[in-house]
Amino acid sequence: MADSAGGAFLWWCDGPCGPAKAAIIGHEKESGLKALDKPADAKQQVAVIKTIALEVKAARIQGAVLLVQTGALATIYANRCPSLRAVLGTCMEAVEQGVRQAGANVLIIEYPYKTLQQVKNMLARFTRGKRSLPEDVQRQLQELASCG
Numbered sequence: 650m651a652d653s654a655g656g657a658f659l660w661w662c663d664g665p666c667g668p669a670k671a672a673i674i675g676h677e678k679e680s681g682l683k684a685l686d687k688p689a690d691a692k693q694q695v696a697v698i699k700t701i702a703l704e705v706k707a708a709r710i711q712g713a714v715l716l717v718q719t720g721a722l723a724t725i726y727a728n729r730c731p732s733l734r735a736v737l738g739t740c741m742e743a744v745e746q747g748v749r750q751a752g753a754n755v756l757i758i759e760y761p762y763k764t765l766q767q768v769k770n771m772l773a774r775f776t777r778g779k780r781s782l783p784e785d786v787q788r789q790l791q792e793l794a795s796c797g
Contacts, residue, residue, distance in 0.1 A: 657681040657709075658776055659701060662716040662760070663691040669716045669760035672768035680776035682714065694723055702730035705754060711780070712754030714772065720757045727755050731794070734782070738763075738771045748778035751786060 660673050660682050666689075673682060685700065687693050694717070701713040717723045720737045727735035735755035736747025747753035756775040758768060782790075 656711055657683055659683055659685040659704065659710055659713040660716065661685040661687055661693075661697050661713070662689050663694060663718060664689055666716045666760040668765040669758060669763065669768045672765050672772060673714065673716070676769060676772045676776070680772065681711075682772075682776065685713070691718065695726060698723070698726050698730060698733070701727075701755065702732045706732040712756070712775075714775065715755065715757045716760045716768075717757060718759065718761055720759045723757050727757065738775070741770055741774060744771045744774045745778075748775060748780060750783070752780040752782035753778075754780060 658681055661684070662670055676682060685697060687697050687700065697715070701710070704710040705712060715723055715727070724735050724737050727733045733755050734747075734751050734753045735757055736743060736751065736753040738744050738756050738758045744756060747756070753775070756771065758771060760768070763771075
């Protein structure tokens, strides 16, 4: 369990995400998940991501989980922030690879396409994962930061 603020994760949903929200609430205590106090409205996505990026940069949280109807823009927006490394949770393997290979600190789940159990499994894997950014990946990210 994450006891310190720096070990906590924020979560936010962009609409009525019933089963996914139930999975989050069931996982809150053991993972340090805390709801982000922003309206559940897709129009809030950029403001939510900016808040998460600032909290990660300040080391007040470890990362976040975004429950969204569609993940394309959320993934692009989050990955524009230097402090964030977002992965789209399409399956357990994608979450595993994101955490292991890229030190992912934002998990984006398209809740209309996932069952309660799938969300639970991805949350458990994501929140328990050890995050470290391999040196070669860090170097490649720095190289890409200077491209067009």
